[in-house]
Amino acid sequence: AQRVTQPEKLLSVFKGAPVELKCNYSYSGSPELFWYVQYSRQRLQLLLRHISRESIKGFTADLNKGETSFHLKKPFAQEEDSAMYYCALSGVSRGNQFYFGTGTSLTVIP
Amino acid sequence: DAGVTQSPTHLIKTRGQQVTLRCSPKSGHDTVSWYQQALGQGPQFIFQYYEEEERQRGNFPDRFSGHQFPNYSSELNVNALLLGDSALYLCASSPQNRAEQYFGPGTRLTVT
Secondary structure (H helix, E strand, O other), rough: OOEEEOOEEEEEEEOOOEEEEEOEEEEOOEEEEEEEEEOOOOOOEEEEEHHHHOOEEEEOOOEEEEOOOEEEEOOOOOOOOOEEEEEEEEEEEOOOOOEEEEEEEEEOOO | OOOOEOOOOOOEEOOOOOOEEEEEEEOOEEEEEEEEEOOOOOEEEEEEEEEEEEEEEEEOOOEEEEEEOOOOOOEEEEEEOHHHHHHHEEEEEEEOOOOOOOOOOOOEEEEE
């Protein structure tokens, strides 16, 4: 069964500390993995997709097919990173539905 | 481009009533998906429309139905509302030949 698991509902780190938001998935096939972010009073927006292999706002995420993980990392957290983060997956072919995790609320303490 | 837009912003309905939510996709996008997001949960896929037809459907009852118009805009209809239908309903659109979805601000539905 397709599933996305984000084990941490809440995560607090100090400004300047490294941050890692965990995401594990199960999918029978080759998925595309995404991270979405929702800042306070804003809409859900795409942060990263694994096939782009890019860094956005200092965040990176590597797809580990062996561990079926797609953890989101940033070496130095900033206060503006405080937000809700959702991991999501979709099948490779267009038209496959998205499966979202339950989200992790990140708070960066000044 | 205003991006994905949804209307109304908020809606209060009584149990048993019917509701219609509306969505306009981002310019250039032809695929629209609908999600239900309950408090404290991630978005749950309801269905997806492409070329005016339902292409994929999640685990939602037939009370949830939709439509896509020739201009790619879409409606979500929910019949016989239950208290448990209270949630944020999100619309997302996708660009051609790409999987990532772009979300609207949502419609907050409260069923009393």
